[in-house]
Amino acid sequence: MAPALSQDAQNQDLPVSRSIALDIEKVSHRYERDGRQLQVLDDVSLKIEPGEFVALLGPSGCGKSTLLRLAAGLETATSGDVLEDGRSIRAPSPDRILVFQEATLFPWRTVRANVAIGLEARGLIRESEHRIDDVLKLVKLEGFADFYPHQLSGGMAQRAALARALVNDPKLLLLDEPFGKLDSLTRLRMQNELLDLWKNAGFTALLVTHDVEEALLLADRVIVLSDRPASIVAEVRVERPHPRRRDDAELIALRGSILETLGISHDV
Ligand SMILES: Nc1ncnc2c1ncn2[C@@H]1O[C@H](COP(=O)(O)OP(=O)(O)OP(=O)(O)O)[C@@H](O)[C@H]1O
Ligand SMILES: [Mg+2]
Structure with missing residues (x-):
């Protein structure tokens, strides 16, 4: 068994080391294209506690994926700083994994071989072979290890991408909108699975979603971003225990106020 995926979190004696604090400090970001500057993030500051689950909501194109890429270390902010446990993030690390908006499985590799990529790259494949079986079981794909991506449903492909992370x-x-393309039933199931994984493994989670309900069902805190260049326009703490019900009156009220912040009428 891969210990940190479930046992560590349940073992009260162990220090909480399976999660990190993420500190986004006065981050602004610009892209340059054809000599023109595109301002994407404008003075975004956000502190995320170790083990916290935070959801990011905001209009399309406002800069949500950009913020995730900065946290993953795939890009460096034009100004400000993104810190992991107080240290500036300068490069990608296997400790910080981004599940991309588009499921990016390699079509020529089986599910198992896709999941193995990170371990292969780190030269850990031999001693960690069993971990692949563990995570495939965790995302309920143990019977599909030898399938190729084109033989999977959309939900299974997303689960494989999650297993790879x-x-x-x-x-x-x-x-990054991991369930965006799934049908609503698969989406509900995946949301519950993600919550279980988060509870058991203890990682810090930052989820970008377009779905206000999804944010409220899953997160400890929901951050609402403005249009590009994104700045934080609202921050909502969700203090309801899990499992949450979508017809919970408090969540419905929060949904209304978030939709209002986003400039959308209540009855959508
Ligand atoms: N590498 C890049 N070079 C130039 N512009 C970029 C680059 N990546 C993103 N952008 C631009 O930055 C803006 C924000 O993009 P980003 O992908 O962060 O938005 P988003 O909030 O994730 O949108 P969506 O909800 O549609 O996924 C967009 O206008 C996009 O065109
Ligand atoms: Mg995006």
């Missing part, structure tokens, strides 16, 4: 036992899991 989890096999690295990340301390920070960055999720």
